[in-house]
Amino acid sequence: GNLASLQAASAAEKAGLTTTMTNSLEEERRMDLLLAENEKLSRSNTAELNAERQRSEELAGKATSxxxxxxxxxxxxxxxxxxxxxxxxxxxxxxxxxxxxxxxxxxxxxxxxxxxxxxxxxxxxxxxxxxxxxxxxxxxxxxxxxxxxxxxxxxxxxxxxxxxxxxxxxxxxxxxxxxxxxxxxxxxxxxxxxxxxxxxxxxxxxxxxxxxxxxxxxxxxxxxxxxxxxxxxxxxxxxxxxxxxxxxxxxxxxxxxxxxxxxxxxxxxxxx
CATH class of the missing domain: 2.70.70.10 (Glucose Permease (Domain IIA))
Structure with missing residues (x-):
């Protein structure tokens, strides 16, 4: 029995490692997606902010008081x-x-x-x-x-x-x-x-x-x-x-x- 239980433990450890690696790859991919999403958001936010700033300047130019x-x-x-x-x-x-x-x-x-x-x-x-x-x-x-x-x-x-x-x-x-x-x-x-x-x-x-x-x-x-x-x-x-x-x-x-x-x-x- 001893050898069998060692092999089982080692197989379990390997499976565990594989899961961990898969999970961390998944996590990394999720992080990449999130970062890309954030960047897209901040790009569109920047574009929106710039558009708003321009519009604000136009309105300020027209405002008399x-x-x-x-x-x-x-x-x-x-x-x-x-x-x-x-x-x-x-x-x-x-x-x-x-x-x-x-x-x-x-x-x-x-x-x-x-x-x-x-x-x-x-x-x-x-x-x-x-x-x-x-x-x-x-x-x-x-x-x-x-x-x-x-x-x-x-x-x-x-x-x-x-x-x-x-x-x-x-x-x-x-x-x-x-x-x-x-x-x-x-x-x-x-x-x-x-x-x-x-x-x-x-x-x-x-x-x-x-x-x-x-x-x-x-x-x-x-x-x-x-x-x-x-x-x-x-x-x-x-x-x-x-x-x-x-x-x-x-x-x-x-x-x-x-x-x-x-x-x-x-x-x-x-x-x-």
Whole structure:
């Protein structure tokens, strides 16, 4: 019997090896197919993204105001339209939560554990007063309502930053537009929910993608080495890079000051 059982064991081992090899070949083939599929997807995604980017630029060229730009992005650009619809639905669902569920969601959001599957802000934007961090460290040159140097009042705030400073998202939101727009230069529009849009401009390079939901503190862009000539920066006596920030509620500019944390709301430093 001993020899027979050895032979049986060896045959079983061989069979096992064959199975393992077949399986690993199968696995490899599956991986190859998956990779090919992914590449095809990313190629078509890239093509779609490029087509969307081109279309966005065309629409931005035709838009005469920020409202019309936002409206055309939300209606004509499918990635933005779908993401906006999903965010609105999530917002609606949040309104239907019981007090207990709301308290749980608040505890979770407060714990700092980011819910990476979120597609809408954790809090209604109106509740974030005195909670937001400025997108860059810098000196406030001009506040909302200050004379803007062209005989009008500034619709937003302007900060002088250091060269190559990273610009982060001031709040959770959906990127509705990222690209050049009229006299603003490079611009990002963030839909923060609750009827609020946050506008950032004056950056040099952007790594923000339209239709993407971003979290507060996520890097969106980088400032250049010096001031970018734009309407909002022209009358400023500085050659430092300047970031312009405008908050809009239902299409109308509002003062962003109540939203920044206390350490960020120091008075404008243009009088020192």
């Amino acid at each position: 920020l409202e019309s730009l936002v409206a055309s992005m939300e209606s004509e650009i499918s990635s933005v339209r779908q993401a906006t619809a999903a965010a609105r639905q999530a917002e609606e669902n949040r309104r239907l939560l019981t007090d207990e569920q709301r308290a749980q969601a608040k505890a979770l959001a407060d714990s700092g554990v980011p819910d990476k599957n979120r597609i809408a802000p954790a809090y209604p934007f109106g509740e974030l007063k005195a909670k937001l961090e400025l997108p860059v460290a810098g000196d406030i040159l001009r506040q909302f309502g200050d004379a803007d140097g062209t005989g009008h009042e500034a619709m937003g705030m302007t900060l002088a930053t250091n060269p190559e400073t990273v610009v982060t998202a001031p709040a959770d939101g959906l990127i509705v537009y990222a690209g050049a727009f009229r006299s603003y230069g490079q611009m990002i529009i963030l839909d923060a929910g609750d009827g609020y849009h946050l506008v950032l401009s004056g950056m040099e390079t952007m790594n923000a993608r339209q239709g993407k939901f971003v979290f507060a503190g996520e890097p969106l862009a980088v400032m250049g080495a010096k001031r970018v000539a734009s309407a909002t920066a022209l009358a400023l006596e500085t050659n430092r890079p300047t970031l312009y920030i405008e908050f809009r509620k239902d299409g109308k500019p509002v003062d962003s000051r109540p939203w920044w944390t206390a350490k960020d709301t120091g008075k404008a430093r243009n009088d020192s």
